[in-house]
Amino acid sequence: MSDHEKLLRQLIDTMTASGSLRTEPWKNAAAATPRHEFLRSGFFRLVPGSAPSAWAPVQQDADGWLEACYADESLVTQIAGTITPADIRGEIMREPTSSSTLPSLVLRMLEDLNVEQKMKVLEIGTGTGYSTAVLCARQGGGNVTSIEYDQEVALRAREALSRLGTFPNLLTGDGLLGDDEGAPYDRIIATCAVRTVPTAWLQQTRPGGQILTTISGWLNASELVRLTVHDDGTASGPVLAGHVSFMLARPHLAPPLGMLPDLSAGEKREAILGPDVLDDWTTRFIAQFAVPTAQRLKLQHAGHDEDVLVDTETGSFAALYEEDGRWIVRQAGPEALWDAVEEQLGHWHTAGTPPVKEATVRVTPEGQSIHW
Known part of the structure; x- marks a missing residue:
């Protein structure tokens, strides 16, 4: 057994013990997906004690690179929208814009997707391609479409997936618009957060189909929600809770505040x-x-x-x-x-301040609301 196979087995055992990985089909899919293949371009490590946050690149030939690839943690793969680990030496103090999500969250979400074999799945946010590969291992590449907003990120994901002989339908564009050509889908899963669930997703999910997404906002709190789409084009479903946090889809990022209003008024x-x-x-x-x-x-x-x-x-x-x-x-x-x-x-x-996991979110073309 190679080093990466041993590390992958340890990771699967960890995810199983934590309850993130619960069923045999997804255990088999995770076991068939070597995460390090999606991190060959390296990643960034947070510099301990830095304020503001500084990030240092970790290349494939660095000590501990392989072990980090199989740690259950998120690894930043892009800074400031364009910068990859190969682009700098030293440290950089800018905001992360792409990452490889911690595997336990990837598998937890895939388990929560309630997917069955031969279902068509649309993934919003290809990222490194790791979650796409796990999906393909379970569903087959012909049943998976994945959309990535960033062209360079999409290219690296395509190359990594090709190395593994995995060939889903990969698209580059605004995932908030979904994929009208391939619709309807049985499931939509988003690996980025949204401020509001796009109407296009509702329209491109068959009635009875489900959307799994993180709803966030400009007050910086988010939760995972599973929505079932109804015949009338609306959707509703439970908050799955857990303080799940993803980067906001870039078109949903908060705008600059600009000039503040006259705070003496009102x-x-x-x-x-x-x-x-x-x-x-x-x-x-x-x-x-x-x-x-x-x-x-x-x-x-x-x-x-x-x-x-x-x-x-x-x-x-x-x-x-x-x-x-x-x-x-x-x-x-x-x-x-x-x-x-x-x-x-x-x-x-x-309502008695119930925990958020008892809430239901309702989404219509006019907006979204939360209920108990």
Whole structure:
């Protein structure tokens, strides 16, 4: 048994023990997929103690490269939209833009996809191609279509898949538009997060088919959701929970804030909830459904430390500050952002603040909502 086969067996044992890998078909698919083949271009390691975060390249010939390929962790493969490990020496302080997701999450999601043999699957976000290869090992390449937004990332994935003799239908383009030509699909799975589930995905999934995706937002909380598409073109399904986090699809990234609105404007009232409710992952995830285009920042204004929500699409804002032991909110613009947050969280409190895994998400062409 080669070194990589031993490491792969250890990884499968780890994923099985954690409950991420639960059934024989997916165990066999994972065993047939050598992860290191998708990381031959290297990856980036976070430099310990760096602030802001710095990343150092790890090439294929580096000590520990093979062992890292079979560790159950995500490995960053691209920085700042174009930079790969071969492009730099030393360190770089920019944001990661592509990665190889930790294998236990890949397999957990594939298990949660509820796929059966011969089902047609559309994968949004090919990335390195590792998850695509696992899918193909289970479904056969002829039943798998995968879309990658980045041309260079797509090319490297195609090369890695070809080395393994795996040939799915690989497309390069905006995965948010799906693949109308190959529709309808039995399953759609996204390896990037979306702020809102695209209407195209609903239209390209057969009635009774399912969409597995991470819903995130500009308040930076996300959860995995499994949606069943209905005859009327809407979809609904449970939140699977677990604080699952992926990079947002690039067209769904938050826009620059630009010039802030006049924070002196607007009407004031005593707030029912303080901004500290947004410090919690669950309440932040729930609140995002009420203010899907709002971003949060903290600043000083008029002698106060203020917690501010700004909606660049509508020009609305809500600024909260403490005064005499009370939270005061000042709001302006066409959308009363903090009213919406308080109403949304109020419904959750009325339901008894159940865990998010008891929630159902409903998606229509007009938008999405969360219910208990």
